[in-house]
Amino acid sequence: MQQTFDYTLKALSKSWLLWAVVLNVFSIQAFAQMTVSGTVSDDLDGTGLPGATVTIKGSAVGTATDMDGKYSIQVPNSSSVLVFSFIGKQNQEITVGNQSVINVTLADDNQTLEEIVVIGYGTQKKQDMTGAITSINERDFVQGNVSTPDQLITGKLAGVQITSAGGAPGSGATIRIRGGSSLNASNDPLIVIDGVPIDNTDLSGSANPLSFINPNDIESMNVLKDASAAAIYGSRAANGVIIITTKKGRKGAAMQVNFNSRFSSASNINQVDVLKPTQFATAVTDYGTAAQQALLGSASTNWQDVIYRTALTQDNNLSVTGSLAGMPFRASVGFLNQNGTLKTSNLKRTSGSIGLSPSLLDDHLRVDANLKFANNRSQFADEGAIGTAVSFDPTQPVYASSDQFGGYFNWINQSGGIEALGPSNPLAMLELRDNLGILNRYIGNVSLNYSFHGLPELKAVVNAGFDASNTDGNDVTSPLVSANSFNNGGSTAYYTQNRNNKTFQAYLNYAKEFGASKVDLMGGYEYQGFIRENDNGTIYGNPDVPERNTYFKTEYRLASQFGRVNYVLSDKYLATVTLRRDGTSRFAPDNRYGLFPSAAFAWKMNEEFGLNDVLSDLKLRLGWGVTGQQDIGSGDFPYLAAYTPGQGLRYEFGGQFYDVLRPNPYDAQIKWEETTSSNIGLDFGIRAARLSGSVDFYLKQTKDLINEIDAPAGTNFSNKVVTNIGSLENKGVEFTLNYTPISNSEFNWDVNFNATYNQNKITALTRNEDPSYIGVLTGDISGGTGSYGQIHSTGFSRSAFYLYQQVYNENGSPIEGVFVDRNNDGVISELDRYRYQNPDPNYFLGFSSNMQYRDLSIGFIMRANIGNYVFNNVQSGGSSYANMTGAGNFIFNLNSNVLNSNFSSTTRREQILLSDYFVENASFLRMDNINLGYDLTNALKASKYQARLGFIVQNVFTVTNYTGLDPEVQGGIDRNIYPRPRTYSLNLNVNF
DSSP, X not given: XXXXXXXXXXXXXXXXXXXXXXXXXXXXXXXXXXXXXXXEEETTTOOBOTXXXXXXXXXSOEEEOXXXXXXXXXXXXXXXXXXXXXXXXXXXXXXXXXXXXXXXXXXXXXXXXXXXXXXXXXXXXXXXXXXOXXXXXXXXXXXXXXXXXXXXXXXXXXXXXXXXXXXXXXXXXXXXXXXXXXXXXXXXXXXXXXXXXXXXSOOTTOSOTTTTSOGGGEEEEEEEOSHHHHGGGGGGOTTOXXXXXXXXXXXXXXXXXXXXXXXXXXXXXXXXXXXXXXXXXXHHHHHSOHHHHTTOOSOOXXXXXXXXXXXXXXXXXXXXXXXXXXXXXXXXXXXXXXXXXXXXXXXXXXXXXXXXXOEETTXXXXXXXXXXXXXXXXXXXXXXXXXXXXXXOXXXXXXXXXXXXXXXXXXXXXXXXXXXXXXXXXXXXXXXXXXXXXXXXXXXXXXXXXEOTTOTTEEEEEEEEEEEEEEXXXXXXXXXXXXXXXXXXXXXXXXXXXXXXXXXXXXXXEEEEETTEEEEEEEEEEEEEEEEEEEEEEEESSTTSOOXXXXXXXXXXXXXXXXXXXXXXXXXXXXXXXXXXEEETTSOGGGOEEEXXXXXXXXXXXXXXXXXXXXXXXXXXXXXXXXXXXXBTTOSOTTSOOEEEEEEEEEEETTEEXXXXXXXXXXXXXXXXXEEEEEEEEEEXXXXXXXXXXXXXXXXXXXXXXEEEEOOTTSSOOXXXXXXXXXXXXXXXXXXXXXXXXXXXXXXXXEEEEEEEEEEEEEESSXXXXXXXXXXXXXXXXXXXXXXXXXXXXXSOTTEEEEBXXXXXXXXXXXEEEEOOTTOSSSOSGGGOEEEXXXXXXXXXXXXXXXXXXXXXXXXXXXXXXXXXXXXXXXXXXXXXXXXXXXXSOBBOOBTTHHHHOOOSOSOHHHHHTBGGGEEEOOEEEEEEEEEEEEOXXXXXXXXXXXXXXEEEEEEEEEEOOOSSOSOOGGGEESOOOOOOEEEEEEEEEEO
């Protein structure tokens, strides 16, 4: 406790000292000869424009208007020229002369009002888009203790479901766009950052491959959801594309410095409900043997309290944006120090970025150079302590009277050593293990955009980029943690990983208007190379235990040609056609290339019927396309014969022993997995009601699934073989609604709602129809050997639960050991298991609101999942009094539901574990975020800077019938996830 208090004081003092220094330094008024003030207004209604920019032409000096559109700026002399600008308005320049008050009104700029959206290999006006693309910018991002990019859009976009892996610092997340399209290949979307497709597979030494990106550097995120939009990326776009654009300098913009500091405190809000010490003692007395009763202690320990803590976080970011000698630039640096609520877990991230955007050759050559760097130091806690704390005997103390095993209580065998099969002390598992991973990651690119002299319609674009990382990690386990570590003398596991990914793109773009027609042609080439090198091993303190080591280096490449045609007729009819030819080194030459076409059509019905005065948008969209998949998790060359050392098998020859090599199964004819998508969408907007939105109906059908099946009979392969077999489909509806009930000079209220319905179904798993084939077992259930509680089966959702049907008594309680004989053969066996529910929600919803009254703002974000089910493996592992004891000198605590479950003592554990009794409806409504902000600029009477203070609460409450710790579980099996805490954050943002 004292340690936490000291840390809090240090963190607060450092953070508040930094805030005070920044505010004082930049509140000093520089000497100036005259001051000009005034109001910048909207010419439509005369209201003040908050956030309008006022700069001195030819200098980096500038300011911004307050909430009422008022400004004040110091100018060097009367010949100074002030430039007034605002997004969506025409710039205005005024010479100061002898004026001390200058009021201006800004008119609409129709060109800037046409929002530009980043798409694959270029940009497009939002009104001309034909595909299902959703764009979100900085203003609408999720606020609070956000450490990774995926957290910025959680719950904000229809069709995009993001589920975090838990509450660990920098925790990873599962991102699904319109459901997963594969069974064994990757279901993750392609992530493109400033034109560089990154490797978002798991990185050693990092909990999240996206944790290297500082969310404060991100300007916008565009999600390409249907194939007509994503097919231009071909082989890596089967699961959608997320395009991240980072902040950049603007030509002619005034120098601006931004400082953002956030201090957060997080704590867990509930615990797994287990037997209290007195209840546990009674259970052991009533159901245990005399030997077990003798093991009871006299302490009263809440082991979950022991392993968790209040976690503090600091996140400080500084950026400078502007234009030097006519060259736009932006540079930033950030430092994050995030503690987890599980003791010893921590993430420290130091990040930096720089972007230069010069224009050369009379603005015919536009250069965009970006470099981002992050150093992540991840202190990983042993998350096995979470489950151990749930089941550890609550009558035992945390510390022993003897310091024999580091002073921690341990189960002792008859020889005086640590009990071999007994659970370790949960706190010792955390404090006697040091698992530190250090990741350095670099991503950069240089893009050259050349507009030909004499032919401005033709542009050439070359983009070269890289994504490189190196990891060094050591996982040191004390010999005092367990019997295994004691016998091995402790261990040091080391891991290094180097990745070097490169990309090169070159394409030509020709855009020209011919009367009522507009044509945009693009064609090009892309190369990507991925190199990975891993060296892992374990060194033991016991010299009799040999060192283990695994090393590999692998590489695969992609080479592609692509083209796109955009056509617009009379600004009413729009068509897009794309074609991409992808080649991958992962497949044999005969199957190496895939062809991926797409086509889309849109009709602006508001333009057709002259409804622009009433409707701001009414556009019908039709899209179709094919995307590919080659991202296999079982190796880079599944078409080649390979051999691996046999596990523990050695052959003696000439007095020496040699490893036996065994052949791996392979399919020389493996090829692309293909997903065909169709989309029908309608965008709408009603001017007077300030209402806009969209509705989309989609169908995704995947064939030639990259799948794992048993090796054919008669072969000497013992493993499963990766091949193309099977098909599945996702179909659904997306709905988005944006509404502004109130908008005036003092009060503004925005409301956003999105809803998605998605149904997933496997349509084939064998080449020929075989009704007797039950499917592929998956979903490991903890507590038994080889217990799988899920299955992929034809005609059902993937990963459907596959269990025994529980029988209940007249009171609704489960009858121990009694299950439904579904095949009526008089015997309860594997043949009686059935498919029951699935882990994916049928519906997921998002609702957000933001209100601003003068300088005060308040907003919230809510999310809901409906129809998702979870197997409560935490409860199933401690639901029977038979689970109270193990094969040794120790006892386990139980879940409190044992008091009502009727699972008393004799039922075979595997059948208890696989009972559908433990499958629960995990639908939920979660208040993700409540944020309160206040603009301090007017209160501080600041003319040189803007300051804003924010207070955010995250994970406010969850409404659910699920009895476990958290209803949001990746994969649908709850095995003691790292709890998601409730977090309180105080944020200060200063612009000067």
